[in-house]
Each structure stands twice: as C-alpha cells, then as structure tokens.
Amino acid sequence: MSEILERRARLLGPHMTTFYREPVRVARGKGVWLWDTNGRQYLDCYNNVPHVGHCHPRVVEAISKQASELNTHTRYVHDLILDYGEALVAKFAHDLESMVMVCSGSEANDVALRMAQAMNGKTGIIGTDNTYHGNTTAVSQLNSSKVPIGGYLDHIRQVPAPDNLAPVGGTRAEQAEAFAAGVENAIAELEASGHGVSALIVCPYFANEGFPTLERGFMDRAISAVRKAGGLIIADEVQPGFGRIGSHWWGHEKLGFAPDIVTLGKPMGNGHPVAAVVTRHDVLTCFQEQFKYFNTFGGNPVSAAAAMAVLNVIEEEDLVANAADVGAYALGLLTEVAKRHDVIADVRGSGLFFGAELWRDGKPATELCALMVDEMRDRGVLLHSVGRHDNTLKVRPPCVFSHANADQLADTLDAALEVVA
Template identity: 60%
Template sequence: RMAQAATGRMGIIATDATYHGNTTAVSQLSTRMPPVGGRARHVRLVPAPDSYRQPDAMANGKAFGDAVREAIASLAKDGIGLSGMILCPLLANEGFPTLPSGFFDDAMRAVRDAGGLVIADEVQPGFGRTGSHFWGHQRAGFVPDILTMGKPMGNGHPVAAVVTSREILATFRNAFRYFNTFGGNPVSCAVANAVLDVIEQEDLVANARDVGAYALGLLRPLAERHECIGEVRGAGLFFGAELVHDRETREPAPDIAEQVANRMRHCGVLMGKTGIHGNVLKIRPPMPFSRDNADVLIGVLDEVLGEVGGVKA
C-alpha cells in the first residue's frame, strides 16, 4: 500500500516461490497456498532462481532481470503499471540459492527505470543472521525504498516494523491516514531495543559468521555419506541442504525432507523445509547458537539421514 500510494499504481512483482505473510495484500503473492478465487490481476510472479539446477542462468542475474522486465511490460500492457517489487534479499523461502554478487542489479534497474519501488522483506535475513552483514539487502548489494522486519526483531516478543524514507511515509499517510492499534507500543519498542543491545554486546553477528561457517563445515562431509544430499549451502546461521532422489537428475525429494524434519523434531532439533520444490532443509538456529550446539545438530542429522535418507554413497 505504501508503494501504491507513492507511485499511484497497483502492480507488484514477487518471485513465484515466495511467502511474505498473512495480510490479504501479501497473501496474494503466496504460491504454495494460492488465494481463493485466483490471483489478483495486479500481481506478477517471476521465476525464482534455482542455483542448483540452473547454475548458468545465475551467472549475472540477466535472466532474472529479463523476467522482471517482462512482468513490468505485462503490467503496462494491462493498464495497471508498476508500484514495486518485493523480495527477501536472501530468497529464503525460495530455498536460499547461491547468488553471485550483483545478481539483483539488473532487476533493480528495471524496477527503478519503470518508476517502481524496491521492497526488501528482512523478516528472515535481517538482524545479522547471515553473519556478514546486519541486513540481507546489504549482503545482496542493493538499497531498498521500503524495508520490512519482524520475527528476530523481538527475540520471541511480537514486534515488527517497516522502515522507509520520510517522503514515502508522508505520501502513504496522506493517502490513507494510516494508524494502527498496536503501532508504536512502548513495551514492544523497549524489547526491540534490548534485542539490539544484546546483539551488539554479545557480538552475535560475528557469532553467526563463526558458528555458521563451522556448521557448514560439518554439514558438507555429510553429503559424502548420504546419497540424498544434492547440495549444501547457506550463509551464517541460515544454512541447509537440498535433498534429491537422484544426484544425476537432481530430482527433488520433498518427501525425504519432510521425514527428516519430522524425525529431527522427535530428537529435539527443530528445522524446516522450504525451497522451490519444498525439498530444502532449512536450518535457522537462534543467534547465540554455539559450536557445541552445532556438533549436536550435525550429529543428530547424520543419524536421521542414515535412517531415512536412503543408500549411503
């Protein structure tokens, strides 16, 4: 709605394997649970990059940029026009593909040339999780016009925020006179401030970098023992493995991913499954996660993969 107020246009672009939340507006973007009655005509979904199956298409983000340009042209043709593009800079729900630096440049240029805004959804990579940067968009190398943040902001306390320029906020408030029952709650703000203090005082971004690299180092050799691991990837305390039925054909194994996640849960270790094909184990531990914790995680995962992951290579 901010992007729409600022541009006076409706169109919004997202990837075709994303999730951005629960409101009627953003649930329009969800592909796994498509909206009742079909997708609204102002939404365009572009193919999410798949670094494992189509590494060539990843080379410089040109294919992604072309898809965005096509979506912009389609919105123009239908007389809708572009308000913006929303992206998780880590493409977390898309399976956190390995993106070369500058991958988004071409797409961003296309959006800006069309007068659209860039919205970064930092709910997953924000607050230092990737270990290299505090925000996912810094790591991805672009500056958004609007930034949304949530979960890690309150370390469990329900608090979320949106950040934008004064100009965009002013246009939005002029257009909709926005206010919110829970907005600006001082208790939630105090919690969010305390979380920032702890991240800083306990050097948790460096911890994410160190323990994330350590855990990936433990996870990689598992691929030598478990045939179902097609690829191991990640950044900081956001890592995982793409599971396949066959390494040659790279046939996705969402069924194995589901079994693994469920068995892990029974062993006391929580992880999710995500990605374009729902076959990527998503491991996103709490920020104070330690090397000892990583040892436990990988030890249990090794056992569980041995039980459900099929033949050993």
C-alpha cells in the same frame, strides 16, 4: 497428546500446522533449548523468532519493567519509540531514516505496498513464484503456496525464482540475467494492462525460495528495470535481518542494493509481537498524506522496550559475528556429512541460516526430506524444510547457537540419514 490435539483442532481449526508427525508440546525454553511437558529437551535449530535466544533475561526484564510503568498507543508522545527508532535506522547504510511500527511482518508488508502505491500512483506488484510475504488480503496475493480464491488479481505478477540446482535460465552463470528478464516481462505486462509498476518486493535472501547462493549484484539489472518504470524496491528482511546471515546486518547489504522500503518482523522483539517498516522520510510523508493510517498497538512502549533490548543484546553479545563464525563452522560440518550421504545434493547458507538440499534418482527428494524432519525431531533436534519442492532441510536457530550445538546438529543429521536414507 490426543486430547490436546482434539481441543486444538476444534478451537484453532483442523489445518493448524504442527510441523511434525508427532507434535512437540512445548513447556519452556532457554537459549537454544526447548523442553516439552514431559521434560524432554530439544535443540532448537529452526526458530528465528527468539533471535537472541529463548527467554533472554534482558528482553524479559525490559518487557516486565516497561509493562509495570506504562503501556499505551502512539497518539501519546513517549520517548522510547523515538530512542528505538533512532537506534534502528542507524543500522542502515543509506537514507532510510523514518519508520512505522506495527505488530507483524504481514502488517509491515501490507503497509510497504501501500507506501509504494502512494509514491507513484500505480498498482502493479512483482514478486517471485515461490515466495511468502504474509497473511493480509494484499500480501496473500503474493504467496505461492495456495492460489487465492478467485485466482491471483490482475495487478500481481510472479516471476521465476532463483534456484541453485534448477537455476532460472539453465545455468547459475545465466541466472541473474534470466531473473531480470522475467522482471522486465512482468513490467511490460503491467504497463500494457494499465496497472503500471508500483513495486518489486523480495526477500533479499530468497529464504522461502530455498535460500539459493547468489552473487553480490544479482539484483542490479532487475532493480534498474523497476526503477526505470517508476517502481519502488521493497526488501522483506523478516527472515534474514538483524545480522542472522553473519556477513551483514541486512540481506540487501549482502546482495549490494539499496531498497526504498525495508520490512521487519519476527526476530525484532524476540517473540514479542513487534514489526516495522523502515523507509525514506519522503516516502513515509507521502504515505501519510495518501492514507489515514494508525496502528493501536504498533510502537507501544512495551514493544519498543522489547525491540530496544534485542538491539542491545545483539551488539553487546556480538551476535552478528557469532552468526558468521558458527554458521561457517556448521556449513563445514554439513559438507563433511554430505560426503558420506549422496542424497545430499547441495549444502549452502550464510551465517545462521543454512541447510542441505536432498535429491534422489535425479529428482527432489521431498518425501525423504519430510521423513528426515520427523527423524531429527525424534532424536531431539528441531528443524524443518523449505523450497519449491520442500526438499531442503532448513536450519535457522537462535543466534546464540554455538560450535557445540553445531556438532550436535551434524552428528544427529549424520545418524538420522543412516536410518532414513
């Protein structure tokens, strides 16, 4: 392992993350399972990229078949991108009827921000203070993990993110109003500075913020304030989208709001690099009139084939219902584990996106959480941490996760806590 890690550090940089104290050197995957180069099997409870399971045969076949026939850019006319686009926008319950296909969630969010600026001629952007939206120059200004060189630009405002155990405003009951007040303050500052409000961008599941439990309507007052100021609403569905949360196809549906722009990524192609921006026709038209935009690989026939296969598998294998069923079952198991371990301060989630927040001595148990991530890896279960203090165990497996997989997760977590906590 030391030799490959040295090569990796030299070629990919010394800070390329590996998740675990002892990295997993993967060789193959199938369904919810990964195997390392020594043949050891791991239950994958973390990867949302293989949304329908690692190496799903339908997706592999679609990619292989299309690659053997045609692959080129979208300045040539081909049917598959249109077939996929129609199938995708049909999954939205309001007037989001047009799309731009790109290669990553970062690209999607970058384009979405420019769409909003094109529509209203303003530049101010509001996000939360504990978020992540990608790696381009524009969206990296929104990320909270590292301050950009030179500091955040003057057109960026970060508002306090919602939280279960340390709620904005002091109590869960007051949190929606306090969050909205933060957005309203940001609007006032942006308007006073001359930037105005171009957009509010949020993950509607607040995934990187630690996926707090929020009631339907939580965003209503904040959204109303943004729209009154002429801004657009961008929902970054890269993590909660495509039915992962079980109750709905999209996170914004669960919270009960209609965004102007939706961005998609990771699970869209089950590991094939494909992403999209879905929006109203007037928004897309305005963007195209303001910016000369073309993406060489976005929407190529192979990417469209992979994405179409994923949509078909989700429907045919009823994976949204599976996420709801197995997710509820797993939360019940974790709740029972929490009764035996007082370091678990909160168990929460929706569908196959859930976890447990760890506290000790009245403080976030960040170090304990890191130890648990490694202990679970050593016991053959892969998960990770998230949240402002990295003290929440994050479970986000492929959507073919089963009751038996949930049993293994809960049993392993229980045993690991006995040793680590």
